[in-house]
Amino acid sequence: MTANRVPVLPRGVRCHHDKVRDANVLLAPEKVLMLDGTGHAILTSVDGNRSLDRIATHLAEVYAAPKSAILGDVIEFLDDLAAQRLIDYADG
Amino acid sequence: MAETVRIPAPLALLAELTHRCPLSCPYCSNPFELIARERELDTDTWADIFRQAAEIGVLQLHLSGGEPASRRDLVELVEAAREAGLYVNLITSGIGLTRERLEALDAAGVDHIQLSLQGVRAETADYIGGYKGGFDRKMRVADQIAEIGFALTLNAVMHRHNLDDLPRTLEMAVEMGARRIEVACVQFQGWALKNRGMLQPSRAQVYTAKATVAEARARYRGVLAIDFVPPDYFADYPKPCMGGWGSTGLNIAPDGTVLPCHAAETIPDLTFQNAKDTPLSEIWYNGAAFNAFRGTDWMPELCRSCDRRDLDFGGCRCQAMALAGDPAATDPICRKSPHRALVDAAIEADTVPAPGQQFEYRKL
Numbered sequence: 168m169t170a171n172r173v174p175v176l177p178r179g180v181r182c183h184h185d186k187v188r189d190a191n192v193l194l195a196p197e198k199v200l201m202l203d204g205t206g207h208a209i210l211t212s213v214d215g216n217r218s219l220d221r222i223a224t225h226l227a228e229v230y231a232a233p234k235s236a237i238l239g240d241v242i243e244f245l246d247d248l249a250a251q252r253l254i255d256y257a258d259g
Numbered sequence: 260m261a262e263t264v265r266i267p268a269p270l271a272l273l274a275e276l277t278h279r280c281p282l283s284c285p286y287c288s289n290p291f292e293l294i295a296r297e298r299e300l301d302t303d304t305w306a307d308i309f310r311q312a313a314e315i316g317v318l319q320l321h322l323s324g325g326e327p328a329s330r331r332d333l334v335e336l337v338e339a340a341r342e343a344g345l346y347v348n349l350i351t352s353g354i355g356l357t358r359e360r361l362e363a364l365d366a367a368g369v370d371h372i373q374l375s376l377q378g379v380r381a382e383t384a385d386y387i388g389g390y391k392g393g394f395d396r397k398m399r400v401a402d403q404i405a406e407i408g409f410a411l412t413l414n415a416v417m418h419r420h421n422l423d424d425l426p427r428t429l430e431m432a433v434e435m436g437a438r439r440i441e442v443a444c445v446q447f448q449g450w451a452l453k454n455r456g457m458l459q460p461s462r463a464q465v466y467t468a469k470a471t472v473a474e475a476r477a478r479y480r481g482v483l484a485i486d487f488v489p490p491d492y493f494a495d496y497p498k499p500c501m502g503g504w505g506s507t508g509l510n511i512a513p514d515g516t517v518l519p520c521h522a523a524e525t526i527p528d529l530t531f532q533n534a535k536d537t538p539l540s541e542i543w544y545n546g547a548a549f550n551a552f553r554g555t556d557w558m559p560e561l562c563r564s565c566d567r568r569d570l571d572f573g574g575c576r577c578q579a580m581a582l583a584g585d586p587a588a589t590d591p592i593c594r595k596s597p598h599r600a601l602v603d604a605a606i607e608a609d610t611v612p613a614p615g616q617q618f619e620y621r622k623l
């Protein structure tokens with residue numbers, strides 16, 4: 168089941184708070200991605216232990232929103248990063 | 260009326276730590292007049308520059324050269340950059356990196372390594388780099404990079420002599436454990452322009468390469484991210500050079516000269532400031548060279564009234580200088596440029612190799 172996959176940030180990719188622009192960014196090889204609130208919330212929940220499903224549960228609690236919708240957003244966002252090799256999946 | 264240009268904070272700094280390099284690639288982006296070791300900035304000055312860069316908004320630092328490993332203080336420089344809060348990318352040929360040094364660089368916090376590739380076998384690679392044994396040494400360094408687990412991009416510079424090896428180049432990137440490859444066709448500035456007749460690929464090679472890249476992007480999805488820089492002579496529109504002059508990043512030469520791009524010194528009449536004497540923020544926001552081609556005021560009418568002007572910013576200023584003799588001209592690559600015929604003529608002339616032609620290697 169795809170929601171059991173565990174996303175992890177590989178070496179060379181890290182979150183950073185940009186003080187000058189007062190923004191959260193993802194730093195990666197030859198890339199700086201400006202993160203919106205959702206992107207930042209998802210990426211800071213990626214800790215190498217939580218599965219996609221557990222990340223969605225966690226965010227649903229924090230934002231008091233329906234988990235099913237959040238899970239879809241989480242998978243879409245992280246799958247796109249995985250296609251660019253900016254995150255990896257370990258099997259849960 | 261003159262427009263007011265809102266100047267964004269810079270995102271990237273390319274630090275050319277040294278011009279020294281064991282290789283002598285005939286397309287090297289260093290200038291003809293290379294800066295000698297005695298004139299290189301010292302460790303503390305670079306460390307101060309890194310702090311200033313972070314303060315004005317730079318997020319990513321590219322440690323480049325020449326060969327940055329030729330600096331004995333490379334590990335200290337990486338430590339200083341990380342302390343300043345920068346993401347550190349090391350751009351290297353691999354020559355001069357031992358296992359021990361790589362481990363020290365790892366401990367110092369290098370975020371990512373970009374390893375250059377001159378060719379997929381010793382014969383081609385050592386001919387291009389002008390350095391015998393270079394390929395074998397590079398392959399050993401690549402193994403060590405993988406063993407330590409650095410994030411790796413393979414940076415393959417492509418031209419007539421290796422474009423046919425593109426499929427193997429991509430395979431090698433995967434075998435090395437690179438997550439990303441840059442397939443960068445040579446851009447004709449400086450040394451590369453001198454050697455254009457030896458480097459320009461044929462039209463057929465370019466078509467095949469484009470098809471190979473399209474197919475490989477699908478096949479290696481999620482395995483290898485592929486960035487492709489096609490040769491611009493074969494394009495209809497120029498590239499958005501530097502994402503727009505003075506908009507994204509700065510380059511600092513080994514002696515501290517601050518440049519809007521690595522080739523900016525080929526434009527006469529521009530004056531450059533030195534980071535030893537002037538704060539970086541002053542140079543970025545008020546420096547004459549940085550303001551010379553910001554915004555759209557400097558553009559010829561052809562570009563100013565064009566709907567692509569915010570996509571390509573009129574192309575490369577250094578190329579306009581080199582081919583049209585005017586840094587404020589429309590990039591001659593553009594089909595609408597009155598100078599485009601020069602580019603078409605160059606393609607015709609260059610892709611029929613002259614007998615007995617030789618590389619003019621970069622030299623100190």
Ligand code: SF4
Pocket residue numbers: 280281282283284286287288289324325326352375621
């Ligand atoms: S392009 Fe070649 S010669 Fe120039 S710095 Fe890089 S490795 Fe050295």
Ligand code: SF4
Pocket residue numbers: 496497561562563565566567568569571572573574589590593594595596
């Ligand atoms: S005319 Fe100028 S802005 Fe328009 S496509 Fe050509 S180079 Fe770009």
